Amino acid sequence: MSRSVDNPWLNRFAWLTALATLVLLSVGGLVTSHGAGMSVPDWPTTYGYNMFFFPISKWVGGIFWEHIHRLVASGVGFLTVILAVWLWVKEPRARVRWWGVVAVFAVVLQGVLGGLRVVLYKDQIGIFHAGLAQIFLVLVCALALITSRWWRNLNLAFPPAPDPGLRSLLLIGTLLVFAQLVIGATMRHQHAGLAIPDFPLAYHKVWPPMDATSVAAYNQNRNDEGANPITAFQIGLQMVHRLMAVLILGAVTFSAWASRRRLGPRNPLSRLALAWLGLIFVQVLLGAFTIWSNKAADVATAHMVVGALSLVTGAMLTIISFRVLIPVRAAGLAAAEPSHPGLGTSKPASSGAK
């Protein structure tokens, strides 16, 4: 059995798995947005049926979303197993092969978590399920990236250059995005609707009062029929979500600016960082529209999906940065490196900008 790094069909299959995972996340988002997570009370069966034989005539209301989610999840699980086996057989890099195995464990765990959320009635499991979904998407996208021909030839086009501090910056930005997604998942899985109904202000103020009397008054005026009453914690959480959005916007803007300035506009990091910034702008707008639309299911889901794309983009940027940028000391350039100073200085880096 021959192993080779040049497996174009394996790479295409990895991208297909990544795309299917993104679809799965979208459907999962619709399940939560439609409040349909508990519309099928049993698991792994569906209203007593084997889920693959559940009659289409019974896919009504929220069942439609939840059942589709389960079917797509099964499909992604199947694709992931094939991907892992394919990697195991064809991929020469042992580390990549093992990441394929990790992906299988992750997708199985994710399925079990989804099932336990249903039968144990725990919102906390739903939050963990949502967080792991994002990590799984990043993992599959990373597998697709590092099995690609582009990745293999990356250092030919862009030889490793000393890191002007970008790797840490991109990593921090990505971690901030992930933290933001976990906060978002926590907000969504408390099923409390909009804790703050207006934007950019909050209850007509820059910082809303959160004392017991004020919260009671907010609840009296809410017109979200089934939503649980909001608490001061939930209002605070949404304010943190908003502040975090500003922080991420700042961090990603700085990353894009720094990449372009230090590496030049043609460097893949610079281009991708610009795309990342575009996604963050879209995400901020979608966040605002989520509030202005009173958390319409499609808008709220789009907000979640673009959040996932933002995380993936940040993660891919970070991974690429670790390939095309090397620490200054490791490059042996620390002592005599006037042309590759830190980000705070203004001299442009020459490498990789051609």
Add this chain to the structure above:
Amino acid sequence: MKLTSRFLIIPALLAGLQAASAADITGTVTLNGTPPPEQVNTHISNDPICGKLHSEPVKTQFFVVGPKGELKDVVVTLKGAPAKSGGESAAPALVDQTKCEYVPYVMAVQTGQKILVKNSDPVMHNVHPTPKVAGNKEENKAQMAGGADLTFSFANPEKFLKFQCNVHDWMFAYVTVVDSPYFAVTDKDGNFKIANVPAGKYTVEVAHRKAGATTKEVEVKDGGAKVDFTLDAPKPQ
């Protein structure tokens, strides 16, 4: 024989004495101010099955108010009620799922009292009570069209325990669980009656999902007691 008769007569006399000293607490709850307008439920009209069950638009039921402010769906309870719940032996309370809505929308039961949930719709539902008080069990049961009634009961008092159907995300009912047999829910005219309350002084509490709660002291005598309440509509923000 005489001894047996005495044993029968004495409890009967005691029961009669208690009945003579028990009376009803009645009253009316009205809403002060103008409530926010109810919203048309577009989810139900857009549903291919449930939408056909309604000939008129369905609206939210946050404030069901009569022409003079009479407020429906207010739960009335006695604080420090003289008797504990006899829910296990009480007749079951019935909730029907009809035209893809829960009827009644607001009700009250005793702790331990059975709640029968019926499905009169031509479509399947799931019945999912979501209690917040420890000891009250969250369950989620499927109920096919024409399926057998489902039974629920809750061990501990809880206000406005939410029942929901996740298949139809607009379907909600709110059940208040009371640790006493003395409670009522106001009708469409805002009226309530708590029957057979033993004579004595009590605190009556009224609670509405959106208009909040308030209490009043009342003394029940042979002729009963009447106490009216006013709750305020929420101030617009």
